Every structure is written in structure tokens, then in C-alpha cells.
Amino acid sequence: SDSSTVGIHDSVTDVFPAPVFRDELADAAPDVRIVSDGDALAPCDALVTFRYEDRFLSADLDWIHSIQAGVDRFPFDALRERGITLTNSTGIHGDVVGETAVGLMLAFARRLHVHRSHQERGEWHKPAWDDAFPLRRESACVVGLGTLGRGIATRASALGMDVTGVKRTPVPVDGVDRVSPPERLHEAVADARFVALAVPLTDDTEGMFSTAEFAAMRDDAYLINVARGPVVDQAALVDALDAGEIAGAGLDVFEAEPLPEDSTLWNREEVIVTPHAAGFNDEYYERVATIVRENLRRFDAGESLTNRVV
Ligand code: NDP
Ligand code: 7N6
Numbered sequence: 483s484d485s486s487t488v489g490i491h492d493s494v495t496d497v498f499p500a501p502v503f504r505d506e507l508a509d510a511a512p513d514v515r516i517v518s519d520g521d522a523l524a525p526c527d528a529l530v531t532f533r534y535e536d537r538f539l540s541a542d543l544d545w546i547h548s549i550q551a552g553v554d555r556f557p558f559d560a561l562r563e564r565g566i567t568l569t570n571s572t573g574i575h576g577d578v579v580g581e582t583a584v585g586l587m588l589a590f591a592r593r594l595h596v597h598r599s600h601q602e603r604g605e606w607h608k609p610a611w612d613d614a615f616p617l618r619r620e621s622a623c624v625v626g627l628g629t630l631g632r633g634i635a636t637r638a639s640a641l642g643m644d645v646t647g648v649k650r651t652p653v654p655v656d657g658v659d660r661v662s663p664p665e666r667l668h669e670a671v672a673d674a675r676f677v678a679l680a681v682p683l684t685d686d687t688e689g690m691f692s693t694a695e696f697a698a699m700r701d702d703a704y705l706i707n708v709a710r711g712p713v714v715d716q717a718a719l720v721d722a723l724d725a726g727e728i729a730g731a732g733l734d735v736f737e738a739e740p741l742p743e744d745s746t747l748w749n750r751e752e753v754i755v756t757p758h759a760a761g762f763n764d765e766y767y768e769r770v771a772t773i774v775r776e777n778l779r780r781f782d783a784g785e786s787l788t789n790r791v792v
Contacts, residue, residue, distance in 0.1 A: 484782070485511055485512055485513075485778075485782050486511055486513075486527040486528050486544075486778060486781060486782060487511070487513040487514075487515070487525050487526050487527050487528075488507065488510075488511045488513065488514045488515070488526065488527070488528045488529075488530065488774075488778065489515055489516075489517040489523060489525075489526035489528065489529040489530070490503055490504055490507075490514065490515070490516045490517065490529075490530050490531075491517050491529055491530065491531035491532065491533065491535075492516060492517060492518045492519065493531055493532040493533035494530065494531065494532045494549055495532075496532050497532060497549060497762070497766055497767075498766050498767035498770075499767075500516045501516065502767055503530070503767045503770070503771065504516055506767055506768060506771040507771055507774060507775065509775075510771075510774070510775040510778050510779075511778055513525075517529070523537065523538065523541035523542075523543065524541060524542060526541070526542075526543060527542075527543065527544050527545065527781075528543065528544065528545045528546070528547065528778070528781065529541075529543050529545075529546050529547070530546075530547045530549060530770070530774055531546060531547070531548065531549065532548075532549050532550065533555075534555045534556050534557075538566075539557075539560055539561070539564055539566070543566055544565075544566065544567060544781075545566065545567040545568075545569070545777075545781060545787070546561070546566060546567070546568050546569075547568075547569045547570075547571075547770075547773070547774055547777065548568065548569070548570045548571060548791075549571050549766075549770045550570065550571055551570055551571050551572040551573075551574075551575060551629065551630075551682075551761075552570075552682055552683060552709075552710055553568060553570045553682075553791050554682065554683040554684070554710060556568055556791075556792070558791070558792050561792045562792055566792070567787060567790060567792060568790070568791045568792035569773070569777060569787050569788070569789045569790050569791060570789050570791050571769075571770055571773060571789065572628065572629050572789060573629050573773070573789065574629070574766075574769035574770065574772075574773070575629055575630055575633070575760075575761045576629045576630060576632055576633030577633055578633075578760070578761055578762070578763045579630045579633055579634070579680075579708050579760045579761050580630070580632075580633025580634045580636065580637045581633075581637065582708060582734065582756070582759075582760035582761075583630075583633075583634040583637075583678050583680075583706050583708050583732075583760065584634060584637040584638055584641065586704075586706050586732030586754055586756075587617060587620075587622070587638065587676050587678075587704070587706065587732075588617065588641075589732070589754060590676075590704050590729075590730060590732065590752070590754075591614065591615050591616065591617045591620070592614055593609050593613055593614050595751075595754050596609065596613075596751060599751070617638075617641045617642065617643055618641065618642035618643065619642075620643050620644075620675040620676065621643060621644040621645070621646065621673055621674045621675055621676070622634070622635075622638045622643050622644070622645050622646075622674055622675070622676040622677075622678060623645075623646045623647060623648065623670050623671050623673075623674035623676070623677050623678070624638070624645060624646075624647040624648070624658070624678045624680060625647070625648045625667070625670075625671075625677065625678065625679050625680060625681055625690075626647075626648070626649065626679065626680035626681035626682070626709065627647045627648075627649040627655045627658065627661065627680070628680065630680035630708060630709070631647060631649075631655075631678075631680035632655065632656075632657075634678050634680060634706075634708075635647060635655065635657050635658050636656075636657050638676075638678075639657045639658075643676075644659060645657060645658050645659060646658060646659055646660045646661070646662070646670060646673075646674065647660075647661050647662070647670075648661070648662050648663070648664060648666070648667055648670050648671075649661050649662075649663070650663070650664060650686075651663075664686070664690075667690070667695065667698075668694070668695065668698040671695065671698055671699050671703075672698055672699070672700070673700070674699070674700070674703060675700065675702065675703055675704065676703065676704050676706060677691075677699060677703060677704070677705050677706065678706040678707075678708070679691065679705070679706065679707045679708065679709040679713055679714070680708060680709050681709050681713060682709070682710070683709070683710035683712055683713055687709075687710075687713050688712050688713065689712065689713075689714075689715050690713050690714075691705070691707075691713060691714045691715065691718075691719070692714075692715035692718040693715070693718045693721070693722070696718060696719065696721075696722035696727045696728050697722075697727055699727070699728050700728070701726055701727060701728065701729065702729045703728050703729060704728070704729055704730045704731060704732065704752075705719070705728060705730075705731040705732070705733075706731070706732045706733075707731070707732070707733050707734060707735055708734045708735065708760040709735060710735050711735045711736040711737040711738070711739065712737055714737075716736065716737045716747075719731065720746055720747065723750065723752070723753065729752055730750075730751075730752030730753055730754075731747075731752070731753050731754075732753075732754045732756070733747065733753065733754070733755055733756070734756045734757075734758055734759065734760040735758055736758075739757075739758055740757065741755060741757075773788070773789055776788060777789070
């Protein structure tokens with residue numbers, strides 16, 4: 483049977499070296515090639531990419547695979563019009579993003595970020611007697627309970643926290659005490675010490691967290707955003723932090739990335755900024771390759787693809 487020519491767009495280098503990924507896929511297709519900026523896409527049937535570029539639409543691609551779970555940067559309608567299938571990388575980040583999100587909770591509770599700041603200045607300061615608290619008695623509300631949300635929920639629960647959540651279709655989820663629909667968002671976040679965002683960026687979730695949501699949260703609550711920047715109204719977040727409507731935030735994603743140098747979010751003790759790195763890990767290329775390998779098999783066999791978005 484015909485097997486596919488697979489392009490690896492050079493932009494994957496943001497997350498892992500393109501040649502390492504090419505070698506990992508070598509057993510899955512006879513022709514796997516790295517596509518750099520000046521190179522033609524023409525020979526490729528399939529393209530694995532980090533970035534989206536408009537020229538993908540006019541090439542002769544049958545299928546594009548996003549090495550990210552989030553595909554909000556892709557033009558779904560234009561792809562559909564041209565008969566280009568889009569698949570994503572959901573399913574591979576639950577453990578690592580779960581560790582990052584719960585790591586941020588641990589940092590806030592155990593004051594690790596404050597100690598590190600003092601260390602940089604060579605200063606020895608004990609925290610106030612009531613600054614640090616045990617996570618065990620605290621609660622987390624996880625908004626979005628897919629791969630990421632479940633990864634966060636099981637780890638928060640393992641540390642003894644009470645975990646609730648919000649999901650578009652509010653069916654029971656293992657390890658989550660109460661699952662609410664988005665219409666109940668304000669009640670769902672009201673009691674939580676930590677609110678962790680794990681939804682995709684869509685028309686429904688853009689600006690989901692703004693003034694009213696921060697007002698609904700406890701004033702000692704921390705927001706953790708490992709989803710996408712625009713899920714949060716960033717100006718409203720800054721106002722809420724200034725007004726003491728919430729206590730702090732652990733942010734991996736931002737309205738603009740890189741976070742601009744002059745952003746007021748950089749220099750706040752109770753804000754931890756990570757550079758969209760919650761999902762980074764040294765197995766990333768293998769995990770993506772597992773999805774792509776299975777889909778290449780299906781593609782060449784004329785079967786329907788897994789992780790399909792368009
Ligand atoms: P999934 O598709 O597995 O999960 C998405 C979850 O969000 C589902 O539970 C879904 O509910 C829920 N959801 C969707 N819309 C709404 C809504 N309007 N209100 C409430 N819940 C909603 O995706 P992943 O967990 O793999 O990834 C989620 C997102 O996280 C990605 O789209 C990406 O943007 C981001 N991400 C960030 C990473 C990072 O490095 N910081 C790494 C990986 C992902 P239901 O099941 O009921 O439809
Ligand atoms: C690269 C980021 C996603 O949507 O943004 C994340 O999957 C991945 C590690």
C-alpha cells in the first residue's frame with residue numbers, strides 16, 4: 483500500500499529537537515523529513531507542527547498533527563473547507579502538568595517562592611508564624627476535567643486536599659467530590675483555596691475568569707492557570723490582586739507570550755510566573771510519536787484518526 487510522506491515542521495524545536503523526533507518516527511514511515519522555513523511542503527501528506535502557518539492551507543496536506551493539546555491557533559473552518567484533517571496531542575500531559583499545578587500549590591502553601599527570592603539576595607528570613615499552611619486541609623476546584631484536570635485532581639487529592647471541579651458535561655469523575663456545570667461556576671469556586679484552570683481556549687471559555695469570578699473566590703484563594711492566557715481577563719486579574727480580592731496566582735500562560743517585560747505580573751511576591759513550561763518534559767517527543775505512529779497506521783489503512791479535532 484502507499485505510505486505517507488511525513489513532514490516535521492521545524493517549529494517543534496520549541497519543545498524537542500526535530501532530529502530526535504524524526505529518528506523516533508523513522509520506523510513508522512519510510513519518508514520522514516524536517517521542513518524548515520524556506521522548504522516546500524509539497525511532498526508531504528502529513529505535517530507534525532508546533533506553529534500554525536497560513537501556507538499549510540495551500541500546500542497539498544491531508545493531515546496536520548499539533549504537538550500541543552491546545553489547537554486554538556488553528557483556523558478550523560479553513561481546514562475543513564480544504565479537507566485537511568487536524569489532530570492534537572491531548573492525553574499526554576496529565577502527569578507533568580498535574581505535577582506543575584500541584585507544585586505551584588505546594589510553593590504557595592510552603593512559601594518556597596518566598597524563600598527562593600530571599601536566597602537570591604543571600605538573606606535569611608523566617609516566615610511569619612501564620613504565613614505557611616498545610617495543604618491537607620485545603621480545597622481545590624479544578625475547572626476543566628479532561629487530561630489536565632484529572633492529572634491535577636488526582637495529585638491534589640493524593641496530598642489530602644478536598645477536590646471539586648467544573649466540567650461542560652458534569653458527569654462524575656474519579657477522585658473529584660463534586661462536579662458542577664459551567665453555569666454553577668461561582669458557587670463551585672466560592673469555597674476553594676485553589677482554583678486551577680484546565681479548559682481549552684474556546685469562544686465559551688475566553689474571559690471565563692474576570693471581575694465577577696475573582697469576587698466570587700475567597701480572598702485567600704490562589705488562581706492557578708495552566709490552560710491558556712485568554713481564559714483569564716488579565717487586567718481584571720491584576721485589579722483583583724491589587725484589591726486583595728484573591729491572594730495570589732500561579733501563571734504558566736498569558737494573554738501575550740512571552741509575558742512583556744513591563745508587565746506588572748513579574749514583580750509580585752504572591753504571583754509565580756512560569757514560561758508556558760508546565761508540560762515540558764524529556765519524554766515529550768516520545769509521547770507525541772506514540773500518537774502520530776498510531777495515526778499513521780490508521781491513516782495508511784484508511785481508518786479514522788484518534789485525537790481528531792477537524
Ligand atoms: P481535554 O480535552 O482532555 O479536556 C478539556 C476539559 O475542559 C474537558 O473536561 C471539558 O469538558 C472541559 N471544558 C471544555 N469547555 C468547557 C467549558 N466551557 N466549561 C467547563 N469545562 C469545559 O484537554 P486537555 O486536558 O488535554 O487540555 C486542556 C487545555 O489545556 C488545552 O486545550 C490547552 O489549551 C491547555 N494545555 C496547556 C498545557 C501547558 O503546557 N500549560 C499543556 C497541555 C494543555 P467536557 O469533557 O465536559 O467537554
Ligand atoms: C508545549 C506546550 C499544549 O497545549 O501548550 C501545551 O499542549 C503544550 C510543552
